[in-house]
Amino acid sequence: MDIAKIATDTATQRWSRRRFMGGAVSVAALGSFATACGSGADQPASAPTPGAPGAPLSGTSASPGSAPATSGVDADLIRQRYEGLAPFAPAPAPPAVKPITLSASDPTVFSHVPMTGKVVFITIDDGIEKDPQFIQMVKDFQIPLTISLADVLIRDDYAYFEKLYETGYISIQNHTVTHPLDMPGLPASRQLYEISGQQEKLRKEYGVTPYIFRPPGGNYDATTIASASEAGLKGLMLWKEAMQITDMEYQTSAHRLKPGDIILCHFRGPAQLHGETMVHMMIRLYKHIQAQGFTVADVTKYV
Numbered sequence: 222m223d224i225a226k227i228a229t230d231t232a233t234q235r236w237s238r239r240r241f242m243g244g245a246v247s248v249a250a251l252g253s254f255a256t257a258c259g260s261g262a263d264q265p266a267s268a269p270t271p272g273a274p275g276a277p278l279s280g281t282s283a284s285p286g287s288a289p290a291t292s293g294v295d296a297d298l299i300r301q302r303y304e305g306l307a308p309f310a311p312a313p314a315p316p317a318v319k320p321i322t323l324s325a326s327d328p329t330v331f332s333h334v335p336m337t338g339k340v341v342f343i344t345i346d347d348g349i350e351k352d353p354q355f356i357q358m359v360k361d362f363q364i365p366l367t368i369s370l371a372d373v374l375i376r377d378d379y380a381y382f383e384k385l386y387e388t389g390y391i392s393i394q395n396h397t398v399t400h401p402l403d404m405p406g407l408p409a410s411r412q413l414y415e416i417s418g419q420q421e422k423l424r425k426e427y428g429v430t431p432y433i434f435r436p437p438g439g440n441y442d443a444t445t446i447a448s449a450s451e452a453g454l455k456g457l458m459l460w461k462e463a464m465q466i467t468d469m470e471y472q473t474s475a476h477r478l479k480p481g482d483i484i485l486c487h488f489r490g491p492a493q494l495h496g497e498t499m500v501h502m503m504i505r506l507y508k509h510i511q512a513q514g515f516t517v518a519d520v521t522k523y524v
């Protein structure tokens with residue numbers, strides 16, 4: 222009770238302090254941002270997402286129009302605020318034994334989780350866009366999201382991600398201090414700084430200890446893995462699909478989600494999305510997922 226209030230007050234104070242720090246600090250570092258995370262150039266928005274608005278999730282008991290699919294999710298509110306979407310079906314119970322075992326002594330590189338259910342995992346990188354309406358969207362849908370943050374992109378407003386984290390649906394992971402897309406080949410000392418430095422910043426700002434490293438652009442080498450290990454991280458998380466402005470970029474010609482796929486998207490806003498908002502991009506992502514009959518689970522319960 223009081224703890225929550227204190228936390229809120231603290232966040233408010235930090236916000237007040239930080240908003241005077243200005244937003245220009247990260248801009249200079251973003252010359253390479255347009256291609257950050259290496260998922261290909263965004264295409265201008267084309268045709269609207271096909272698919273069946275509000276279609277029930279096949280293979281589940283979800284029944285849009287009746288009971289909420291996820292405990293506490295307001296199905297009517299979802300339909301009103303996010304046209305074409307329904308609540309996600311409840312995620313299956315997490316496995317008793319994680320399909321991927323991670324260890325800091327030998328970090329594993331993974332891009333999907335071996336499983337059979339129609340479940341995918343959503344990961345959101347970087348942090349340049351800080352859309353308050355996205356926090357509301359997270360509260361509305363109540364699905365787990367994993368965010369990998371780079372200090373250079375969040376330091377102008379740490380408080381935004383604190384508010385996001387406080388929703389209870391967010392796992393915070395490590396995406397380096399300065400987002401170098403050329404991690405492979407950087408000296409070991411620099412790679413270690415990028416990872417261990419971000420561990421320290423995330424611990425200081427949010428009280429978290431990430432165990433998953435998302436290499437910028439998905440670029441890594443043996444030194445990166447060794448540095449992650451030395452920094453106490455247990456795995457390097459890549460991805461199978463990358464969300465663009467409208468369309469999903471698949472790595473296979475089938476252009477379909479598969480059980481256990483990890484999806485990459487980014488905190489992006491109008492400046493990166495040709496005028497589109499983060500929320501609109503996420504609506505399209507959610508439509509892609511729902512149209513294929515999938516729901517979303519927490520990757521930290523599986524790795």
Ligand SMILES: [Zn+2]
Nearest residue numbers: 258346347437
């Ligand atoms: Zn990135």
